Amino acid sequence: xxxxxxxxxxxxxxxxxxxxxxxxxxxxxxxxxxxxxxxxxxxxxxxxxxxxxxxxxxxxxxxxxxxxxxxxxxxxxxxxxxxxxxxxxxxxxxxxxxxxxxxxxxxxxxxxxxxxxxxxxxxxxxxxxxxxxxxxxxxxxxxxxxxxxxxxxxxxxxxxxxxxxxxxxxxxxxxxxxxxxxxxxxxxxxxxxxxxxxxxxxxxxxxxxxxxxxxxxxxxxxxxxxxxxxxxxxxxxxxxxxxxxxxxxxxxxxxxxxxxxxxxxxxxxxxxxxxxxxxxxxxxxxxxxxxxxxxxxxxxxxxxxxxxxxxxxxxxxxxxxxxxxxxxxxxxxxxxxxxxxxxxxxxxxxxxxxx
Numbered sequence: 001x002x003x004x005x006x007x008x009x010x011x012x013x014x015x016x017x018x019x020x021x022x023x024x025x026x027x028x029x030x031x032x033x034x035x036x037x038x039x040x041x042x043x044x045x046x047x048x049x050x051x052x053x054x055x056x057x058x059x060x061x062x063x064x065x066x067x068x069x070x071x072x073x074x075x076x077x078x079x080x081x082x083x084x085x086x087x088x089x090x091x092x093x094x095x096x097x098x099x100x101x102x103x104x105x106x107x108x109x110x111x112x113x114x115x116x117x118x119x120x121x122x123x124x125x126x127x128x129x130x131x132x133x134x135x136x137x138x139x140x141x142x143x144x145x146x147x148x149x150x151x152x153x154x155x156x157x158x159x160x161x162x163x164x165x166x167x168x169x170x171x172x173x174x175x176x177x178x179x180x181x182x183x184x185x186x187x188x189x190x191x192x193x194x195x196x197x198x199x200x201x202x203x204x205x206x207x208x209x210x211x212x213x214x215x216x217x218x219x220x221x222x223x224x225x226x227x228x229x230x231x232x233x234x235x236x237x238x239x240x241x242x243x244x245x246x247x248x249x250x251x252x253x254x255x256x257x258x259x260x261x262x263x264x265x266x267x268x269x270x271x272x273x274x275x276x277x278x279x280x281x282x283x284x285x286x287x288x289x290x291x292x293x294x295x296x297x298x299x300x301x302x303x304x305x306x307x308x309x310x311x312x313x314x315x316x317x318x319x320x321x322x323x324x325x326x327x328x329x330x331x332x333x334x335x336x337x338x339x340x341x342x343x344x345x346x347x348x349x350x351x352x353x354x355x
Contacts, residue, residue: 011209013120013135016041016082018212019145023082026066027124027131036126037070038106041078042119043086050113051077054090061085070124075109110134145214152207152218159200159225166193170232174349177286180314185280187240187272188265194233195254195262201226235290239313242273244287249273288313295341302329306338317342 017024023041030037040047054074059065061083069076074089094112102108110123114134121134131142169190176182204222208215234247241250253271261267270277278284291313292303309327310316324335 007138009135010133010138010140011206013133014140014142014206014210015212016120017122017131017133017142018210018215020213021082022061022063023066023078024212026061026063026070027122029063029067030070030124031129031131033067033070034126034129035067035070035124036106037066037122037124038075038092038110039066039070039078039122039124040075040092040113040117040119041082041122042080042117043077044080044117044119046117047077047113047119050093050117051075051087052091052093054087057085057088059085107132111139114138142210145211148207148211149214149218152204152211152215155200155204155207156218156221156225159197159204159222162193162197162200163225163229166190166197166229169193170236171349171352173236174291174345175353177291177313178317178346178349180285182284182286183280184269184278184282184284185265187236187284188268188280190236191233191254191271192262192265192268194229194236195257196259197226197229198233198255201229231293232290235293237272238289239286240272240284242275246273286313287311288316291342291345292316292338294345295338298334298338298341299329302327302334305329317346 017027027037027039054077061078065085066076069085069088072089075092076085077087077090078084079086092109092113094109094116096112098112098115100108100111100115102111104125107123107125110121110132111134113119114121114136118136123132123134124130125132133140133142169186173182173186173190176186201222204218208219208222211218234251237250237254238244238247241247243249250271250273253273254268257267257271265280266277287307288310289303289307292298292306305328306316306324310319321332321335321339324330324338325332327335330338
């Protein structure tokens, strides 16, 4: 399972097990001692009715307590918030009819408990020295933080390169929009690259969650590299989607594309919902949302009124001050501000594209 494929339920579980937490420190101590352990995070009735024997504790969870209790053969039951040790040396009795793909007794019991109760269950292998996490139907093996950090840093370099390519394609699209020369291929190129950036960022985000306190610098770099990309991505879709109300469906369709399909421009354009998907050279006209959002201090309601009144960006660019003034929410001062702002944006776009 890649970080991109991690569901939210598993990410929430990994936050509890990330380096820097008491629970993870205790797990690492058990791992280094090679004693193995079976830990259930959750003390609800669905869990407790499958427990037999052991003894009540109800004490605060500390790494040392967890390590010492793991020396016994039975399972350890933690409170649902993983702050207290409820019971120890417990014999777990999940339904044997619950499907399990594990072979070892400890891991088979852990998987069945997770499937039957939905609780977070942790199994530490004494021989293989790995931590396996179960949550419902999900199974995930925690990775070594040092190796993860190296992988995350490498992925950040990849993200930086993909972001640069995306911004270059976006700048080219901006120039074409002011010249009214946009084709379906140009739009597909931008959307494909934006989705690639989003997926790489999502994968790094999952790694940063699992890294916990070890991933602070990774998160800072990730936030900087993703800044503004999602908004530009959304506005490009809003400008070119066939149905003005189909923005959400188009975004979901793009996310379902395989990595190979993201490089296929026709496959990308099909996600925009056109009845007959245009080829690369088919002209497309932007509605103008993305460019208008770059005009300083222009409220979203005014942008919506402009697009509704004129229909697309070329008509907005061609509108006179008086025509802009006639739009609801725009006075003479704001009309001149919009006109001047669009002119400056156009000059800036052409200047940046100049060799």
